[in-house]
Amino acid sequence: EDQVTQSPEALRLQEGESSSLNCSYTVSGLRGLFWYRQDPGKGPEFLFTLYSAGEEKEKERLKATLTKKESFLHITAPKPEDSATYLCAVGGGSYIPTFGRGTSLIVHP
């Protein structure tokens, strides 16, 4: 059974204070690891897909990295508008992604 654990559950940062969110996973045959951003009361918005260990992807202040056991979402010099819940999911042999419970990020001005 595929499993995804995200940490921390909640993170508070000051504007400009860089940090990382963690996504640990176990999966039989990784087909892809996904990061989504979700604003309160809205649907998750796709950010990145990573396919193999060592792969990295960037978008504005966000950078996602992948190893064989975990993925990190690095947030550089965050702004208040980066406040959201960040969801991680893994796609395994079943083609149906398994989601983690998310990390709630609040960036204070």
Next chain:
Amino acid sequence: DADVTQTPRNRITKTGKRIMLECSQTKGHDRMYWYRQDPGLGLRLIYYSFDVKDINKGEISDGYSVSRQAQAKFSLSLESAIPNQTALYFCATSEPQGLTDTQYFGPGTRLTVL
């Protein structure tokens, strides 16, 4: 216009009532999904469909049913609503892209069962 739309966006109903949530998409994707989200529990899969003739149960299908009326439409029904079905419901679509699918979510329906 949004690629994935859900109606209604908010619904309050009473225990025992039948309710239908609808999802439409203009992305041209064959694969569609229904999830529910509860605080602290993340997204849980209710049903999914890989094409018009294909319907599959997810991890929490009890108390729910679905209908795939067309490639673009996927409806979720609660035959007899109960209070613990109060949640945020999301529809999603995807299409095969190499090794895996990327999912695209609708805006959600907030359902309250009294």
